[in-house]
Every structure is written in C-alpha cells, then in structure tokens.
Amino acid sequence: MSSPQLNQAVSDLHRAFFTGIVLGIVARRGPSAAADLVFAVFRRQQRERFLPGLAKLGLTGLPDAVACAQYHYLSNRIGGVSVEYMHESDRKAWIRYAPPRWLWWGTALCGIPGEVSRAMLRGWHAQNGVSLGNPRLGFVCTKQTADGQDGLEGYYLEHDHDLAPEERLRFSRGEEAPDFDPAQAPWVPASEWPEERLRKAHRGYAMEYVRTAIQSALEVLGPDEARHLLGTAGRQVGMQHFHMVAEAMGGAEPGALGFARWMQAVAEATGEAGPWIEERDGQVRLGQSGWALMRGAAHLHPAGFDCWTALWEGALAAHNRRLEIAPEQRPLGAEGPVSWAVCKRR
Numbered sequence: 001m002s003s004p005q006l007n008q009a010v011s012d013l014h015r016a017f018f019t020g021i022v023l024g025i026v027a028r029r030g031p032s033a034a035a036d037l038v039f040a041v042f043r044r045q046q047r048e049r050f051l052p053g054l055a056k057l058g059l060t061g062l063p064d065a066v067a068c069a070q071y072h073y074l075s076n077r078i079g080g081v082s083v084e085y086m087h088e089s090d091r092k093a094w095i096r097y098a099p100p101r102w103l104w105w106g107t108a109l110c111g112i113p114g115e116v117s118r119a120m121l122r123g124w125h126a127q128n129g130v131s132l133g134n135p136r137l138g139f140v141c142t143k144q145t146a147d148g149q150d151g152l153e154g155y156y157l158e159h160d161h162d163l164a165p166e167e168r169l170r171f172s173r174g175e176e177a178p179d180f181d182p183a184q185a186p187w188v189p190a191s192e193w194p195e196e197r198l199r200k201a202h203r204g205y206a207m208e209y210v211r212t213a214i215q216s217a218l219e220v221l222g223p224d225e226a227r228h229l230l231g232t233a234g235r236q237v238g239m240q241h242f243h244m245v246a247e248a249m250g251g252a253e254p255g256a257l258g259f260a261r262w263m264q265a266v267a268e269a270t271g272e273a274g275p276w277i278e279e280r281d282g283q284v285r286l287g288q289s290g291w292a293l294m295r296g297a298a299h300l301h302p303a304g305f306d307c308w309t310a311l312w313e314g315a316l317a318a319h320n321r322r323l324e325i326a327p328e329q330r331p332l333g334a335e336g337p338v339s340w341a342v343c344k345r346r
Contacts, residue, residue, distance in 0.1 A: 002265065002268055002269040003248070003249070004199075005248040005249075006245070006248045006249045006265060006269050007199065007202075007203055007269050008248070009241075009244055009245045009247075009248035009249075009269075010203070010245065010248075010266055010269040010270060011080070011202060011203055011205075011206040011207075012206070012241070012244070013237070013241050013244075013245055013266075013311075014206040014207050014209065014210045015102070015103070015105065015206045015209065016105070016237045016240070016241055017209075017210050017213075017233065017234060017237045017311055018103070018206075018209035018210055018213050019103065019104060019105060019108050020233040020234075020236060020237040021037075021213050021217070021229070021230055021233045021234075022034050022037070022038060022112070022116065023108060023111050023112070023233075024229055024230075024232055024233040024236070025037060025229055026111060026112070026113060026116065027111075028229060028232075029229070031113040031115050031116060032115070033221075034113070034116050034119075035113070035115045035116045035118070035119040036119070036220055037213070037216060037217060037220050037221070038116050038119040038120055038123065039119040039120075039122055039123040040123070040216035040219065040220050041123065041209070041212045041213055041216045042119070042120050042122075042123030042124040043123040043124070043127065044212045044215065044216055045123075045124065045208065045212050046123060046124040046127050046128070046131070047127075047131075048212075049075075049208075050071070050124075050127075050128060050131055051131055053071055053075055054067060054071055057070070057071060057074050057075065057188065058188075058189075058192075059071055059074075063090040063091065063158070064128075064129070064132050064134045064137050064156070064158060065090065065091050065092055065093045065137060065155075065156040065157060065158045066087060066090060066093045066156075067132075068093070068125075068128045068132075068137070068139075068156045069085055069087075069093035069094060069095045069155070069156050070085060070093070070186050072085075072095045072125075073085035073095060073185060073186065074186060074187070074188060075205075076097070076102075078188070078198060078201045078202060078205065079102070079201070079202060079205030079206065080102060080202055080205065080206075081097065081102040081103075082097065082098045082099065082100060082101075082102065083095065083096065083097055083098065084096040084097075084098055084177075084180035084185070085180070085185045085186070086177060086178045086179075086180055086181075087184070088155070088178065091157065091158040092155055092156070092157050092158070093155060093156050094153065094154070094155040094177045094178060095153070095154065095155070095156070096151050096152070096153035096154075096177050096180065097145070097151060097152040097153070098151045098180075099145060099150065099151060101145050101152070103209075104145070104146070109145060109146065112146045113146065114144055114146050114147045116146065117144050117145070117146035117147075117152065118141075118144070118169075121139060121141055121154075121169055122169055125139040125141075125154070125156075125169065126138065126139055126168040126169035127168070128156070129163070129168060130168070134158065135162040135163060136158050136159045136160070136161060136162055136163060137156060137157070137158050137159075137163075137168075138156070138157055138159060138163050138167060138168045138169065138170065139154055139155070139156055139157075139168065139169050139170075140154050140155050140157055140170055140171070140172050140175075141153070141154035141169065141170070141171050141172070142154050142155070142171075142172055142173060142174075142175040142176070142177065143173070143177075151177075153177045155177075200271070203269070203270065203271065204271075207270060207293055210293060210308075211293055211294060211297070213230070214226070214230065214294070214304045214307050214308065215294075215297060215300070215304070217229070217230055217307070218300070218301050218303060218304055223301045223302075223303035224303070226303055226304075226307060227303040227306050227307060230307035230310065231306060231307055231310035232310070233310075234307060234308070234309075234310030234311040234313070234314060235310045235311070235313050235314035235317065236314060237311060237314060238310070238311045238312060238313065238314025238315035238316075238317070238318065239314040239315070239317050239318045240314075240318075241315070242262075242314070242315040242316075242318035242319055243318060245262070245266060245315075246262060246319075249262070249265045252319060254320070255320065255323075256283065256284040256320075256323055256342040256343060257277070257279065257284050258319070259284075259315075259316055259319045259320065259323065259325075259342055260277045260284045260285075260286040260342055261277065262315070262319070263275075263286055263312060263315075263340075264276075264277055264286060267288050270292055270293065271292045272288045272289070272290070272292050273288075273289055273290070274288070274289060275287065275288040276288070282343065283341050283342065283343035284341070284342045284343070285328065285339055285340070285341050285342075286339065286340055286342065287328075287329065287337060287338055287339030287340070288337065288338050288339075289337050290331075290335070290336070290337065290338070291305075291331050291334055291335070291336075291338055293308065294308075294331075294334035295334060295335075296334065297333070297334040298333075298334075299333065300333040300334040302330065302333075304334070305327070305330055305331060305338075309325070309327060309340075312325055312340070313325055316342070321345075322344060322345055323342055323343065323344060323345060324342070324343065324344075324345045324346070325340050325341070325342050326340060326341050326343075327339070327340050328340055328341050
C-alpha cells in the first residue's frame with residue numbers, strides 16, 4: 001500500500017498537470033481557447049458527476065439551492081480543496097472557494113484570466129438547475145480569485161420566476177458572503193465514508209481533472225493540437241515534479257531501473273493493480289494490466305495516450321536526460337494492457 005506522502009504527491013502531480021494544461025493553452029493559444037477547454041471540462045464533469053454525486057453524498061432530499069451548495073462543499077473538501085459553505089435559507093445557500101486556490105496552486109493563480117474562471121462557473125454551476133429540472137435555480141458569483149479578490153464565492157438562489165439560459169449565471173460584485181462556521185457545515189457519515197474510501201476519493205478527485213481534460217481537449221482542440229499542447233504541458237510538469245514525487249517515495253535509484261520503480265510506485269498510488277517490471281536485452285520494460293485513469297472512456301482517440309505519456313517523458317528527463325521512454329503496447333482506446341521500454345536515448 002502506498003504511503004500517505006506518496007498518495008498526496010501523486011495527487012499533486014495530477015493537479016499540476018491539469019493546471020499546466022490550462023496555463024499552457026493561455027500562453028500558446030490565448031485566454032479564449034483556454035476558456036473553451038475549461039468550459040468543456042467542467043460541462044463534462046457536471047453531466048457525469050453531479051446527479052450521481054448528490055446520491056452518493058446523501059443530498060437528494062434537500063432543497064435544490066442547499067443541495068447544490070452542499071454538494072460543492074463536500075465533494076471539494078473530500079478532494080482537499082479549501083472550501084466553505086454557508087446556509088442562508090432553503091432558497092439561498094453560499095459556497096466559497098477560499099485561498100489558497102487548489103486548482104490554481106501557488107503562483108499559477110497569477111496566470112489565470114478571469115474569463116477562464118468564469119468558464120468553470122458556466123460549465124458547472126450554471127447547469128445544476130437544469131439537471132435538477134428546476135428552471136428557477138441559478139448561481140450568483142460575487143467574487144473571483146482570478147480577478148484578485150479574496151476568494152471565488154457566490155450563492156445558489158431559487159428565484160421566483162423561470163430563468164433564461166443567460167440568467168443562470170450572473171455576477172454581483174457588491175455582495176459579501178457570510179462568515180463560515182465549520183460547526184454548522186455538513187460532513188459525510190464515518191460509517192459510510194471510512195478512511196480508505198476518503199483516501200480513494202481524494203486521489204480520484206485530482207485524477208478526474210486530467211481524465212476530463214484529455215477527453216475534452218481531443219474534442220475541442222482536435223487530436224493533433226491536443227497532442228502538441230497537452231504533450232508540451234505534460235513534459236514540463238513531469239520535469240518539474242519528478243523530484244517531489246521521488247522524495248515522497250523515499251528517493252529514486254539511478255538509471256532505467258530506478259525510473260521504472262518510480263513509475264511503478266506512481267501507478268500503485270493511482271490504483272493500478274499489479275504494475276510490473278522486467279529487465280531484458282539491456283533495457284527495462286514496465287507495464288500495467290490496464291489504464292485506470294481513463295477506464296471506461298468511450299471512443300478515446302489514440303492521441304489521448306500520447307498526451308498522458310508525455311508526463312512520464314518529462315519525469316524521465318528530470319531523472320536522466322540520457323534515457324528515453326517509449327510505448328511498447330498501447331491500449332485500445334482506453335482499454336487493455338499498457339507497457340513501455342526505458343533505455344538509452346537513441
């Protein structure tokens with residue numbers, strides 16, 4: 001079983017990959033392209049996760065505004081996000097993503113345009129009323145950290161009238177959220193959410209961003225552009241975070257075998273079953289029986305695997321720039337075994 005330190009480091013690696021994808025597109029294609037991708041990511045997550053998540057968290061019997069705000073509070077807190085929830089009434093409930101922002105960690109926040117942050121709200125928060133069949137439910141954003149304010153905050157409000165699509169998200173910068181009282185905030189029952197389930201959910205939270213970013217980028221950018229932009233970001237993030245992960249696992253041995261063991265530890269921390277290593281013909285092979293990150297992703301273009309592999313290419317460059325990693329067995333879409341060879345650069 002992976003240590004808590006390694007699990008956290010691998011979670012941070014996936015978080016950094018997603019943030020790097022967004023920042024890379026801001027830098028190379030502009031804020032509008034990044035906003036389009038972020039909208040697609042959060043729209044996909046909202047469609048796939050929101051209604052099942054309400055049931056998992058036991059929120060289906062609550063008033064809609066309260067259920068939505070509590071969903072964001074619980075799901076994000078489980079994922080390690082600094083988040084607050086304030087109940088004002090059955091028709092108005094606040095959610096506040098307090099600094100430090102989990103998604104735009106550290107100085108990354110300085111490079112996130114306001115329109116990218118707004119795209120997140122358009123993709124998810126503005127859609128919850130539609131998913132619940134409540135045309136009167138909308139979200140009012142009062143602050144954005146991406147604009148230099150002291151948090152991303154706002155409230156779900158059930159209006160007295162049906163909302164037009166453009167009214168489901170509005171901005172009211174003159175309002176201030178109530179103070180957060182942790183004693184009044186909900187939490188999941190320990191009997192249904194033991195420590196192991198919480199750890200698995202925490203790990204999956206960060207991985208989900210990478211999963212949906214790859215899927216959405218293939219659709220929004222096209223396979224070639226996704227391979228280029230996500231591949232560049234993956235290599236950069238891998239280079240920057242290899243040593244952090246290595247430190248969390250107690251260090252990485254030199255050479256190809258040392259890197260293979262690093263990747264094996266990362267795979268185990270992401271929930272892969274039985275990743276293996278083999279030395280043969282002067283090179284090291286490693287593999288896994290499946291691709292847990294993308295399991296179940298339908299009709300995935302092969303470029304998605306290249307986007308993901310770039311993360312390991314970058315990590316290997318930080319470990320030993322004289323080595324290379326090359327896929328030997330690719331998944332069929334998102335299914336089937338995977339293997340690579342690690343050897344001297346040709």
